[in-house]
Amino acid sequence: MKISLGPLLYYWPRETVLAFYRDAASWPVDTVYLGETVCSRRRELKLVDWLAIGEELAAAGKEVVLSTSELIESDADLRAMHAVAENGTFRVEANDMAAVRALAGKAPFVAGPFLNVYNAGTLSLLAGLGAVRWVAPVELSREGIADIVTEAPEGMETEVFAYGRLPLAVSARCFTARYNNLTKDHCEFRCIEHPDGLALDTQDGQHFLVLNGVQTQSASVHSLVPELAQARQAGVGVLRISPQSQHTGEVVSLFREAVSGAIGPEEATARLAPLMPAAACDGYWHGKPGIVSEWERAHARAPATEGRP
Amino acid sequence: MNAAVPLPQPAARPMKLVCPAGTPPALRIAVDNGADDVYLGFKDETNARNFAGLNFDDKSLREGIDYAHRKGAQVLVALNTYPQPGTWRKWQAAVDRAAALGVDAIIVADAGLLAYAAKTHPRLRLHLSVQGSATSHEAINFYHEHFGIRRAVLPRVLSVEQAEKVVSRTPVEIEVFGFGSLSIMVEGRCALSSYATGESPNTHGGCSPAKAVRWQQVPNALESRLGGILIDRFGEKDNPGYPTLCRGRFVVNGDTYYPFEEPTSLNTLELLPRLQAMGVAAIKIEGRQRSPVYVETVTRVWREALDDCARSPERFRVRPAWQEALAGISEGRQCTLGAYHRPWK
Amino acid sequence: MTAAHAARRLPAPLGAVGRRLPRLPASIAFATGLNLTLRRKFPADVLERLEGHTFAIVVEDAGMELLFRVRGRRFVPVARAAEPVLRFRAVAWDYAALAAREADPDTLFFNRRLVVEGDTEIALLVKNTLDTIDIPRTRGLLRRAMRVVDPGRR
Structure with missing residues (x-):
């Protein structure tokens, strides 16, 4: 299985982003998705900057894919989408049907996770328009993905969101601005203060979600590191790792070790834990509520039995 | 003409x-x-x-x-x-x-x-x-x-x-x-409900499935929960809303408010x-x-x-x-x- | 807000009397009424889903709790129940307005004039089923009765 680095979902200062991808060039990832997919007001990097990062990563042997925005509202958003779709150099991940329309019949593309591919019918339609890879919606279970893969068109590659805080929802409203009593149009770019999002808890103290501008993410970190054998069996070809502000390179390396079979699920999970900004979850993969951790449930009693004679 | x-x-x-x-x-x-x-x-x-x-x-x-x-x-x-x-x-x-x-x-x-x-x-x-x-x-x-x-x-x-x-x-x-x-979130682009319950509009045709909703009277408040997640606590004078997560009252950096939208x-x-x-x-x-x-x-x-x-x-x-x-x-x-x-x- | 938003309560003395009345006769009368007006209109699969469950309807201003169970696809009165699957609380007027389709249940709920405790899925099933049922004659009677009590209503 290949490993990809998903698009950066947070808003980091320009220098931080450049340094992040300089490092990524030496990480054991096969594919890197680039570009601003969450909010068009985030402009620390322009398209030319992303293209330049792409050139460096390509020179380092990575497959580079530019992702389009997950929400298009204005003419400016449409222009930005077209600029990405028609960049002429790199493959494109389409995240809405306007982008699919811009790419259809012109270039092979990746059907992004926001296209809502929940069945083989929709997948073959997209394949007919030029999709060569699809990224499953985060809600789809292993079983559902396996079902679609069996009916998928020849050569279609399947990618899953394998690690990171789950992007659960997108809105026209900016919740980071709202938290700061600002409107989106005058948001003062406060997202930059929250490199891993703004934590949201329930009133009884449960870590629940993370606000990331117009996007809402899970607080828990979705991790398929203990499920790699099952993922391979289900026909998954690419594992997507979502960038976080700390330890992303180590996470990638750990996944690489686990994919190669050098370490087993127990060891991988144990070593991953200190690299994560929050607790792990994997419910969606098992057809359960996304927030639950089936791995933890199944292994909750394991430590008590360890070390017994 | x-x-x-x-x-x-x-x-x-x-x-x-x-x-x-x-x-x-x-x-x-x-x-x-x-x-x-x-x-x-x-x-x-x-x-x-x-x-x-x-x-x-x-x-x-x-x-x-x-x-x-x-x-x-x-x-x-x-x-x-x-x-x-x-x-x-x-x-x-x-x-x-x-x-x-x-x-x-x-x-x-x-x-x-x-x-x-x-x-x-x-x-x-x-x-x-x-x-x-x-x-x-x-x-x-x-x-x-x-x-x-x-x-x-x-x-x-x-x-x-x-x-x-x-x-x-x-x-x-x-x-x-x-x-x-x-709707606070873009329709067709919201998995909050399935994150808490396993079911969402995209997958099961409903947000906040009733079987996952609990209304519970506790001392001085009415609590609504979805899949066990506390959505809100309504005092005697509060008007309850639909038990959806985007209408919930949560805590961000110590502030308790409606981070998404009020009812x-x-x-x-x-x-x-x-x-x-x-x-x-x-x-x-x-x-x-x-x-x-x-x-x-x-x-x-x-x-x-x-x-x-x-x-x-x-x-x-x-x-x-x-x-x-x-x-x-x-x-x-x-x-x-x-x-x-x-x-x- | 307008008068429509304020709960119309029965006179307090009536509530005091209600609290002293034995519960069972009222529940018998109520269950009989349900069997006469609603039973045949309830889809079989819904009655099946409700089978064996006990429901409580608290008429707050009358000081009254009506209890019934669904058994053998009929509504049967019960004297007491440890924990009903659903308990509704509202004043008599609001119940009448709901039955006459003069009030919207969600609105009463938002305004805390209708309190529902218990199994949300069954509550929704009951609410939606009642919404599908046509009992024009009973509703007409109720609406007329309500106008006698409050001639100012539309």
């Missing part, structure tokens, strides 16, 4: 009133009170209001279509969820049933299902559901070019100015939401002349899960308002009695223009 004389600008056409029907009585009440279109769903997860006791079987749908047609109204069937792996046939069969029963249009979100409907039932009118998340004219035109959709429902994310641009750049009729429960309803009465002038084809009322009383009140008010607006848009005034009637059935008893009004964002 003398080509040199410029034709008078055609007056903007009256907008159609599209009303919800979760049950046969609601359908009849909507038709009786002046709905142009009534939309409804089958009794299963092929529609996004898949709740126990709600919706139509073949018999009640056939009777509903008869009733509506006799009174000059149209029936639209919502098949607006995403066919899940392994259950494709169920959605396919639902399209066939709707076509066989002679519905006036189906409202579909999934591209694969649209392709099936367009191919199998070329004369069946197709509407793009709001769950299809088409937020630009280019996205809408994609569905038009590939499946010949005749109408698209705009997600509740665009400002009036943005919506106007969409309308002017597509041959597809545009339907916008006028009143009802306000409130969308109400665009005051925008009617503008929506009509820009060429919006239809106004949708949310609420298939609501009672016949709700449907009666909303349909009556919006019929009057649309008639006023069609007669003389320049003299259109929102009547206080309308606002009072609508406030009486609104969640949170307050209303907002939502994204139509830019600062809401």
Whole structure:
């Protein structure tokens, strides 16, 4: 299985982003998705900057894919989408049907996770328009993905969101601005203060979600590191790792070790834990509520039995 | 005809009133009170209001279509969820049933299902559901070019100015939401419900499935929970809202507030002349899960308002009695223009 | 807000009397009424889903709790129940308005005039089923009765 680095979902200062991808060039990832997919007001990097990062990563042997925005509202958003779709150099991940329309019949593309591919019918339609890879919606279970893969068109590659805080929802409203009593149009770019999002808890103290501008993410970190054998069996070809502000390179390396079979699920999970900004979850993969951790449930009693004679 | 004389600008056409029907009585009440279109769903997860006791079987749908047609109204069937792996046939069969029963249009979100409907039932009118998340004219035109959709429902994310641009750049009729429960997230792009419960509109046709909802009286408060997650605690004086996560009160950095939205309803009465002038084809009322009383009140008010607006848009005034009637059935008893009004964002 | 938003309560003395009345006769009368007006209109699958469950309807201003169970697809009165699957609380007027389709249940709920405790899924099933049922004659009678009590109503 290949490993990809998903698009950066947070808003980091320009220098931080450049340094992040300089490092990524030496990480054991096969594919890197680039570009601003969450909010068009985030402009620390322009398209030319992303293209330049792409050139460096390509020179380092990575497959580079530019992702389009997950929400298009204005003419400016449409222009930005077209600029990405028609960049002429790199493959494109389409995240809405306007982008699919811009790419259809012109270039092979990746059907992004926001296209809502929940069945083989929709997948073959997209394949007919030029999709060569699809990224499953985060809600789809292993079983559902396996079902679609069996009916998928020849050569279609399947990618899953394998690690990171789950992007659960997108809105026209900016919740980071709202938290700061600002409107989106005058948001003062406060997202930059929250490199891993703004934590949201329930009133009884449960870590629940993370606000990331117009996007809402899970607080828990979705991790398929203990499920790699099952993922391979289900026909998954690419594992997507979502960038976080700390330890992303180590996470990638750990996944690489686990994919190669050098370490087993127990060891991988144990070593991953200190690299994560929050607790792990994997419910969606098992057809359960996304927030639950089936791995933890199944292994909750394991430590008590360890070390017994 | 003398080509040199410029034709008078055609007056903007009256907008159609599209009303919800979760049950046969609601359908009849909507038709009786002046709905142009009534939309409804089958009794299963092929529609996004898949709740126990709600919706139509073949018999009640056939009777509903008869009733509506006799009174000059149209029936639209919502098949607006995403066919899940392994259950494709169920959605396919639902399209066939709707076509066989002679519905006036189906409202579909999934591209694969649209392709099936367009191919199998070329004369069946197709509407793009709001769950299809088409937020630009280019996205809408994609569905038009590939499946010949005749109408698209705009997600509740665009400002009036943005919506106007969409309308002017597509041959597809545009339907916008006028009143009802306000969607905070882009429709078709929200998995909050399944994160807490395993079921979402996209996968199971419902947000906050009832079996995962718990209302619990605790000392001095009423608590609502979804899948065990505490959505809110209502004091004696608080008005509870729907048990959805985007209406919850949570804690961010020690502040307890509504991080997404307060319990409130969308109400665009005051925008009617503008929506009509820009060429919006239809106004949708949310609420298939609501009672016949709700449907009666909303349909009556919006019929009057649309008639006023069609007669003389320049003299259109929102009547206080309308606002009072609508406030009486609104969640949170307050209303907002939502994204139509830019600062809401 | 307007009068429509304020709960119309029975006179207090009536509530005091209600609290002293034995519960069972009222429950018997109520269950009989349900069997006469609603039973045949309830879809079989819904009655099946409700089978064996006990429901409580608290008429707050009458000081009265009506208890019934669904058994053998009929509504049968019960004297007491440890924990009903659902308990509704409202004043008599609001119940009448709901039955007459003059009030919207969600609105009463938002305004805390209708309190529902217990199994949400069954509550929704009951609410939606009641919404599908047509009992025009009973409703007409109720509406007329309500106008006698309050001639100012629409």
